[in-house]
Amino acid sequence: MTGTGRNAVLPTVAGILVLTLALFSAGQIFNVPISGDCVVADGIGRLFLANETAGRQALVGSVLWPPLPVLVRLPAAAFLPDGLAAGSSRLLSAVFGAAAAVMLASLIRSAGGSGWLGVATGLGWLALPQVHSAASDGSPSTLAWFLCLLTARGLYRWLENREVAALVRLGAGTAGMFLTSPDSAAWALCILVFLVLDTLASRTRNAQKEAVLILGVLPLVYAAGLWMLLCWLVMGDAFYFLRPLAQAASAAAPVLDPAGLPLSFWAPGALALFTVVLAGLAGSRSAALLGASACAVHVAGLALNFAGLIPAGGSFGAVAPALSVAAVAALAHSRLPRQAAAPLTVATGACIACFSFFSPRATPPLPQPANTAARVERHVAARSPHATVIVCGYDGFRLLRGSHSPVFVQSLDLDVRQVMADYAGHALFLLVPRPAGRAALESVHRKYPDIHRYGVDGALYDGDWNGWRLFQLFPPPTSELPPKH
Amino acid sequence: MNNAQHEENNRLAPDPLELSRVRPDLSAKQPVTRPQWFAVTAVAAAVAGTAIAAPWQTARAAVAAATVFYLVVTVYKLLLIRLSVAARAGIRVTPEELAAQRDTEMPVYSLLIPMYREPETVPQMIKALQELDYPADRKDVQFLLEDDDPETRAAFDAVVMPPGFRITLVPPSFPRTKPKACNVGLARARGDLLVIYDAEDRPEPDQLRKAVAAFARSDDSVVCLQSRLNFYNPRQNLLTRWFTAEYSSWFDLSLPGLSALGAVIPLGGTSNHFRTSVLRELHGWDAYNVTEDCDLGVRIYRAGYRSSMMNATTWEEACSSLPFWIRQRSRWLKGYIQTFFVHMRNPLRLLRDLGPVNFVHFHLLVSGVVFSSLINPVFWIMALCWFTFRVQALTALFPGWVFAAGALCLFAGNFVFSYTGAVGCYRRGHYDLVKYALLAPAYWVLMSVSAWRAAFQFLSNPFHWEKTRHGLFSHRKGGAP
Numbered sequence: 001m002t003g004t005g006r007n008a009v010l011p012t013v014a015g016i017l018v019l020t021l022a023l024f025s026a027g028q029i030f031n032v033p034i035s036g037d038c039v040v041a042d043g044i045g046r047l048f049l050a051n052e053t054a055g056r057q058a059l060v061g062s063v064l065w066p067p068l069p070v071l072v073r074l075p076a077a078a079f080l081p082d083g084l085a086a087g088s089s090r091l092l093s094a095v096f097g098a099a100a101a102v103m104l105a106s107l108i109r110s111a112g113g114s115g116w117l118g119v120a121t122g123l124g125w126l127a128l129p130q131v132h133s134a135a136s137d138g139s140p141s142t143l144a145w146f147l148c149l150l151t152a153r154g155l156y157r158w159l160e161n162r163e164v165a166a167l168v169r170l171g172a173g174t175a176g177m178f179l180t181s182p183d184s185a186a187w188a189l190c191i192l193v194f195l196v197l198d199t200l201a202s203r204t205r206n207a208q209k210e211a212v213l214i215l216g217v218l219p220l221v222y223a224a225g226l227w228m229l230l231c232w233l234v235m236g237d238a239f240y241f242l243r244p245l246a247q248a249a250s251a252a253a254p255v256l257d258p259a260g261l262p263l264s265f266w267a268p269g270a271l272a273l274f275t276v277v278l279a280g281l282a283g284s285r286s287a288a289l290l291g292a293s294a295c296a297v298h299v300a301g302l303a304l305n306f307a308g309l310i311p312a313g314g315s316f317g318a319v320a321p322a323l324s325v326a327a328v329a330a331l332a333h334s335r336l337p338r339q340a341a342a343p344l345t346v347a348t349g350a351c352i353a354c355f356s357f358f359s360p361r362a363t364p365p366l367p368q369p370a371n372t373a374a375r376v377e378r379h380v381a382a383r384s385p386h387a388t389v390i391v392c393g394y395d396g397f398r399l400l401r402g403s404h405s406p407v408f409v410q411s412l413d414l415d416v417r418q419v420m421a422d423y424a425g426h427a428l429f430l431l432v433p434r435p436a437g438r439a440a441l442e443s444v445h446r447k448y449p450d451i452h453r454y455g456v457d458g459a460l461y462d463g464d465w466n467g468w469r470l471f472q473l474f475p476p477p478t479s480e481l482p483p484k485h
Numbered sequence: 486m487n488n489a490q491h492e493e494n495n496r497l498a499p500d501p502l503e504l505s506r507v508r509p510d511l512s513a514k515q516p517v518t519r520p521q522w523f524a525v526t527a528v529a530a531a532v533a534g535t536a537i538a539a540p541w542q543t544a545r546a547a548v549a550a551a552t553v554f555y556l557v558v559t560v561y562k563l564l565l566i567r568l569s570v571a572a573r574a575g576i577r578v579t580p581e582e583l584a585a586q587r588d589t590e591m592p593v594y595s596l597l598i599p600m601y602r603e604p605e606t607v608p609q610m611i612k613a614l615q616e617l618d619y620p621a622d623r624k625d626v627q628f629l630l631e632d633d634d635p636e637t638r639a640a641f642d643a644v645v646m647p648p649g650f651r652i653t654l655v656p657p658s659f660p661r662t663k664p665k666a667c668n669v670g671l672a673r674a675r676g677d678l679l680v681i682y683d684a685e686d687r688p689e690p691d692q693l694r695k696a697v698a699a700f701a702r703s704d705d706s707v708v709c710l711q712s713r714l715n716f717y718n719p720r721q722n723l724l725t726r727w728f729t730a731e732y733s734s735w736f737d738l739s740l741p742g743l744s745a746l747g748a749v750i751p752l753g754g755t756s757n758h759f760r761t762s763v764l765r766e767l768h769g770w771d772a773y774n775v776t777e778d779c780d781l782g783v784r785i786y787r788a789g790y791r792s793s794m795m796n797a798t799t800w801e802e803a804c805s806s807l808p809f810w811i812r813q814r815s816r817w818l819k820g821y822i823q824t825f826f827v828h829m830r831n832p833l834r835l836l837r838d839l840g841p842v843n844f845v846h847f848h849l850l851v852s853g854v855v856f857s858s859l860i861n862p863v864f865w866i867m868a869l870c871w872f873t874f875r876v877q878a879l880t881a882l883f884p885g886w887v888f889a890a891g892a893l894c895l896f897a898g899n900f901v902f903s904y905t906g907a908v909g910c911y912r913r914g915h916y917d918l919v920k921y922a923l924l925a926p927a928y929w930v931l932m933s934v935s936a937w938r939a940a941f942q943f944l945s946n947p948f949h950w951e952k953t954r955h956g957l958f959s960h961r962k963g964g965a966p
Contacts, residue, residue: 006594049885071893078886164911165570168904211916214923215907219900233872 014103019098019126020091027090027136036398038089038138040443041069043397045077046085048411053234057412060230064309064438065394067227068179069140089138096142097135100322101126103149107326110156111290112333121325128355130264130318141315144184147176148319151191152293158216159198159286167215170195175219182309183316186300187293193216194289214255219483237411244441248307267354268320269298271347275327278344279363284334287327294323309441321355326346372466373403376431379463379470380407384427389470390419393442395433399468414444416456420475428473430459436467501655501668504768510830511784513773513823516947518830541881548882551860552891558857559898561849563740566905575744575794576702576710578695586694588620594693595676595761598684599629599666601952605639606684613686615647619693625675629666632657660948663754664770664777671769676762683755685802687717692797696758699795708763709785709792711738712756716803719915723924724810726801730922732803733909744794748846749839750781752792756799763790773948774827776820783828783847787838802934806933811950814935815942821855822943860934861929868895899926 026032044065059067076088099472104125105118113121126132134141151173158165174192177184199212232238272294279288297320304310332341380387389408391399396410411419418464420428432452433439448456452469455461459471505512520615536543598610614626630637632654641652653673654665666679678696682688692712699710699720713736719729737755743750757778770777785792804810828835828847836844870876883891906922942949 049889051880051883051885051888071889074886074889104789164908167911168570168908205916207916211907211911211919214919215904215911218907218923219904222900 002229015102018099019101020094023094023097023135024091025180032137034086035137035139037140040394040397041073041140042085042089044070045073049078054410054412056234057070060234061241061412063182064244064441066179066181068176069143093138093142094135096146100142100146100149103153107149107153109331110153111326111330113329125322134315144180144316147173147180148184152323156286156290159289171216171219171460175223178220178223181316183300183304186304187296188220190296190300191293192220218222243446246447247441248309264355265317266322267351271324271351272327274347275331278340279331282334282336284331287330287334290330291327294320294327321351333464343457373400376465377405377407380429386426388423388426389429389431391431392444393433393439395439405469420473430471430473434467495538500922501665502772504771505773507768512771513827516823517826521826531562540788544882549887552887555894556890558853559894566738568745569738569742573880575741576699577796578698582698583691583694591620591623591697592677593623593675594619595625595674595679597627597629597667597681599663600684601631602634602636603635603684607640610684616690617693618690621649622722624649625693627653627670629653629655629670631655660773662772662950665772668769668772676761677760679761680758681755686755687800689798694710695795695797706791707793708760708790710758711750711752711792712797714753714799714801715913717800717802719918721805724807725805726918726921727928728803729915730906730910730918733908733913737909739911741794749786749843750782750792751779751850754778774820774823775816775950776824779820780824786843815938816951818936818939819943821851825852855936860930861933
């Protein structure tokens with residue numbers, strides 16, 4: 001390896017290792033509870049590796065639970081026992097958190113900041129409560145942050161130097177984000193719009209424009225196409241994974257309540273906007289685009305929050321201050337008017353302070369679902385020794401965390417008739433989540449809109465368990481189900 | 486001195502088969518040794534036995550092993566490309582270094598151009614070599630002609646040879662291969678440095694100067710510099726577009742990545758620059774190996790030396806005819822099989838000579854290329870059966886993690902390989918070829934056809950050299966640009 005290559009790679013790897021160790025140890029020492037999203041991703045992975053149809057359905061079936069966070073966990077899920085697999089998920093989120101911080105440092109350096117400023121910014125960002133808690137609780141958000149910063153760095157370097165390596169990073173990053181979370185996917189689409197506009201406006205030959213668009217956009221298009229293909233193969237509907245979006249749109253008209261959003265949401269956005277304005281004045285296109293990319297985090301977050309797909313702010317919002325600070329660094333490196341330096345410094349400090357003090361936790365603490373599953377199991381066992389409980393939706397992975405009972409069968413695409421046919425002779429139960437939050441966008445509520453309230457034909461209400469409603473299914477006496485009332 | 490005198494002088498026969506005589510253990514003269522036959526037969530029998538006793542378990546194990554192999558190759562390829570784009574891999578000679586060179590200090594440079602029945606390339610080749618920016622009195626150019634090739638000799642008779650250019654006749658003997666001709670040229674070479682060019686090559690004019698500067702900057706362990714190869718007829722047809730994408734990816738991304746790792750480099754067949762003394766110490770090329778370049782690349786490392794990439798390009802003619810392309814590719818893959826069997830005669834010794842890291846590189850680069858080309862069709866057919874007919878029996882062959890890894894290789898790995906070709910085209914400035922690079926999977930089918938042909942030929946006719954037909958582009962277009 002050349003000296004340059006080795007010099008660049010070794011500190012990066014060392015930095016990631018040290019930070020990973022610190023974040024992972026912090027999670028273990030302070031006994032940070034594992035995030036709910038992590039439990040779902042782990043659960044999907046296990047079911048997928050068990051070669052079950054439900055596992056494949058879970059992997060590709062919803063835009064709210066994209067496949068990449070599951071796929072990166074598969075090696076650990078495949079070869080480690082359950083107890084260690086949870087630890088490995090924490091380790092993984094720590095690795096991506098550390099890699100994101102190192103990527104941020106690298107972005108700052110690329111944007112003209114000194115090495116020390118990069119390191120300080122990376123460490124400072126990791127110290128934000130929302131960031132370090134997600135990096136130690138197994139949350140998949142850290143993967144989205146890493147990919148976002150990778151993409152931002154690619155975008156910046158592409159705009160500055162037109163390096164093909166930067167374009168490849170940008171393409172890979174956007175494709176990865178499309179497969180990581182809905183808010184990161186929305187952000188990735190914004191970035192590609194920037195890229196397309198920039199390319200079309202550039203003064204290069206048409207063949208080169210075409211090549212840039214292919215290299216930059218194709219990975220995301222391919223990822224989307226692949227997701228559709230797999231969805232078609234597994235679910236029989238290429239757009240199945242996008243149905244929650246339509247479901248959200250057709251739900252009761254969502255209301256945008258900007259006042260309800262935390263200050264930590266608005267502060268980085270305001271800083272980014274300020275940076276964009278100053279970059280416009282200073283004539284720094286790359287600083288403006290970096291600031292605009294930070295604004296895009298908010299645009300994407302607001303749009304998805306408005307659609308009811310993500311909670312206010314969303315965990316992806318944690319990259320907004322990182323991108324905003326990078327935009328400030330790029331701006332400082334450009335021909336910034338001297339008078340603007342002081343307000344910019346103050347705005348940056350205020351933004352970071354707001355984000356630090358007013359941030360919500362990245363993901364809500366995990367409820368105690370294992371107890372619920374055990375109680376449901378005891379309940380149905382008392383009814384019949386041959387009981388089977390069909391657990392509907394992705395929330396089922398949280399409910400069944402730690403449970404290996406054969407009584408429970410997960411379903412991501414419930415078909416009541418089919419279930420009755422498949423489990424003929426069993427005492428069959430249906431466990432349906434309350435249609436609230438993301439659970440309202442589960443396919444079971446799309447296919448059977450009143451299932452939680454009224455059940456379905458042949459289902460008899462049997463009880464409520466921490467937001468879950470249990471129905472007992474009674475097969476019809478003949479091969480035909482009675483007509484609907 | 487006229488051409489006839491040159492020929493007369495060169496009739497003194499050197500030993501073109503030196504390696505096979507001095508180091509038969511490193512020569513492909515005996516393609517497969519007895520212990521190797523025994524080992525191959527034993528493995529085949531064991532696999533057949535378990536397949537009969539437990540067919541599903543055997544198939545599952547085979548699928549799992551192949552999937553792991555695919556996964557490793559995909560990650561390996563990504564690593565190489567990451568290294569090649571991240572660091573300035575290989576030796577980069579700057580214009581300032583070239584400007585600082587003094588003609589009087591330049592070493593004598595031997596240029597070997599083996600030719601066989603390629604009369605149409607003679608004027609172009611002479612012109613290209615004359616245009617090389619190097620002191621004329623320090624160029625030692627040898628055109629290596631076979632004794633039974635009157636057409637090419639006639640073509641040379643029709644031109645006036647510049648000073649320092651000569652013809653060396655290769656006496657007719659078995660095997661009839663390019664490395665044998667090169668060995669004859671090596672024996673008569675006068676230069677301290679030596680380079681091989683093919684008849685249709687167009688090296689960049691400053692290539693020799695760059696090589697001199699690169700050797701001067703390197704330590705003595707670097708004995709070979711590989712220039713980047715690319716084509717001057719990439720847009721002739723779809724095949725040349727794919728071929729260009731492949732070369733752009735291999736020479737501009739993968740090989741610089743290997744160079745950055747300090748790994749064994751399977752040399753390309755042309756534009757390899759050597760320290761002549763070390764090449765002689767290594768007994769030249771193996772006349773029995775039909776990819777003598779790849780074999781020599783491995784032997785260089787086994788002898789404790791190194792190769793490196795250099796930032797100079799030679800433009801070649803991409804084979805534009807499918808039958809000729811398949812023959813050329815079959816020869817390359819057959820040569821890779823020969824190289825594998827030659828160096829795996831004593832795996833422990835190879836491990837000791839190369840070290841564990843380069844041992845792995847050797848297998849991924851040499852064995853891996855052939856193996857993947859051979860087994861690809863099996864997996865393509867399985868994927869096709871699954872997508873088209875949903876053959877349930879296939880599910881049993883793919884337990885959970887194998888399915889996951891296999892799907893990753895199928896969907897992500899194949900995309901990465903195609904995308905890499907596109908990146909290579911972009912880097913090389915072939916912007917309009919980027920979209921064609923994405924159609925590479927069709928090209929891989931041709932590679933698999935060639936691989937199976939190579940495997941059969943390795944068993945039936947291991948030393949047969951299938952000559953690549955050059956000059957097709959010039960013929961069609963009335964002269965290359």
